Amino acid sequence: MQQRLRKPLFVSVLASSLMLAACGDAQQQNGQTGQQQQQMTVGVVTVESRNVDLTTTLPGRASAFRVAEVRPQVNGILQSRLFEEGSMVEAGQQLYQINADMYEAELASAEADVARAKAAVKSTKSRFQRSEDLLKDKAISQQDFDEAEAAYLQAEAQLKMAQANLTRAKLNVDYTRVEAPISGRIGRSQLTEGALLSVGQAQPLTTITQLDPIYIDIAQSTSDYLKLQAAIADGRIVTDSENRAQVTVRVGEAGNYSTTGELLFNEVTVDPQTSAITLRAKLENSNHAILPGMYVRAEVGTGSLKNALLVPQTGVSRDPRGRAFAMIVNKEGQVEQRYLSVDSTIGSDWIVTDGLSAGEQVIVEGLQKIQPGMPVQTEEVK
Structure with missing residues (x-):
């Protein structure tokens, strides 16, 4: 009788052991599955060194290439005006006739x-x-x-x-035939027929302005100028032999019109009121979109930066102290926070001077879901 009772008890204990073993295996499999799910995929950009053309955007003011005030060279009565105000005139074209x-x-x-x-x-x-x-x-x-x-x-x-x-x-x-000394756009006539003209009079008859090409006077701070010269001296920035930088000026709120030219020279003195150096550029202005006195922003080429490291601005953030940092994927496949030294921007990229090396991967997508030390999968973003 006692032997018959022991057999069901042994079967119950064996079944319980098998159930505990199965639960342990299931928990282990669920843990491994959760660990695999934590390795999310982030978008990265591999940092590469390359040579880039540097430009700097500076404020400027347009000024006419030539301006001529037309005055009489003989005394007499103004007999007729022979031009249309605001039109284009050619050099040598008759403008007025004096009796x-x-x-x-x-x-x-x-x-x-x-x-x-x-x-x-x-x-x-x-x-x-x-x-x-x-x-x-x-x-x-x-x-x-x-x-x-x-x-x-x-x-x-x-x-x-x-x-x-x-x-x-x-x-x-x-x-007595008053002719245009230069070609350009003529302004309004200051005097009408019947006026008495005299040699050396203060009031000009009219003014002619040559708009193509046109000058752009650009102001650059002395600190930026000295910084650029130091970079050129160190060999980090290379310029051409004549140092004739290219200048691009965009006009309009959307910048839909642009014209290019070259930098002619810079002043040898500094304005004591603004501590700025004046640069003068000459640009094409065939459709006369830029007028004298107009305020413009000019993009001035400053040279070529050798072996520059560029990082997209979306991959660089700032901490509360204002320091720049980026999240990178290290060799172990984990997220690492790295502080950077950035110089300036080119388009949508930062120029990084310290903190990164060529070949490292910077995270630019999925930054909201990661933290330092987290293992991640990477996908290159073009």
Whole structure:
């Protein structure tokens, strides 16, 4: 009877042991599955060193390539205006006509004086030549010969004076045609027909402005200038032999129009009020989108940075103290926080000067779900 009771008890204990073993195996499998689920996938960018062209954005002010104030060169009454205000004019194009009646009369008188002087030269020259022959034959005295020679020389001098007056009279007639000294856009006329004009008057008749090309005067701080020169001296930034940097100016709120040119020179003195150096650039302005006095922002090429490390701005954050840091995936496949030294931005990237090496992976996607020390899977982001 006792042997029959022991057998069911042994079967119950064996069943309980098997159930505990099965539960242990299930917990172990669930733990391994959870651990695998914790290794989430993050998007990374592999840091590479390359040469990049550096640009800096600076404020500037546009100024005209040429400006000419048109003034009269003879006195007289303004007879007519021969241009449309605000239009384009060419150099040599007639703009105004001054009453030329008086100057034409002076021209006719000067022509008559030249004709009279030529006749006097012809007469005195013949007498002088006859006097030379007579003096050889001792038919006249030396005094008579000297007087004939002096009369001839005086007649030639009178002819030269008359010719000079004729040239002046012709110029005065030409000056009654007020012409454009340069090509460009002409402004409004300051005086109307019937106005009395005088040489040297303070008020110009009009103003012509040449807009293509156009100058851009750019202000750069002395600290940035010295920093750039130090980088060039160290060899980190390389410029061309002539140091003619390229300049790009964008116009409009959306910057939909841009024009390019080159940097001409920089001032040798510093403005004591702003502590800035003025740079002058010359740019194309074929459609006259940039006008004198307009405020612009210019992108100035400063050289080429050798072996630069670029990191997307989305992968760089700041701590409460303002220090830049990035999350990277180390060789063990774990997340690591790394503090960086950043210099400036190029497009959407930071230039990193310290804290990273070429080949390291910076996390740019999935930053909200990770923390230092967490194992992760990586996926390269293009």
